[in-house]
Amino acid sequence: MEKVEPTVTPTLEEPKFGFNDYSERLNGRAAMIGFALTLLIEALTGQGVLAWLGLS
Template sequence: MTQPQPSVTPKLSEPKFGFNEYAERLNGRAAMIGFALALAIEYVTGQGLLQWLGLN
């Protein structure tokens, strides 16, 4: 006996955690902000980020 296939696909909300489009977009934006802040710190202080953190 064959069962009928569903005709409507349920609309599920996309999860906010894990490997999904929302998480990847959020991570990319955070990385761009961090990179821009690192460049701003280097420009304002005249030191590299490692020097500013005391690691060099």
């Protein structure tokens, strides 16, 4: 009997958790928003974030 290979590559669903493209993209965007907010807080208050939080 002859071995038959599949002719269509199955499309696998993207994982819902763990290290995947979507979670990495979301994490990067959250980091950029946090950095921009940090700069905004420093510009508006004239203090660093640690001073604004009362930690220095």
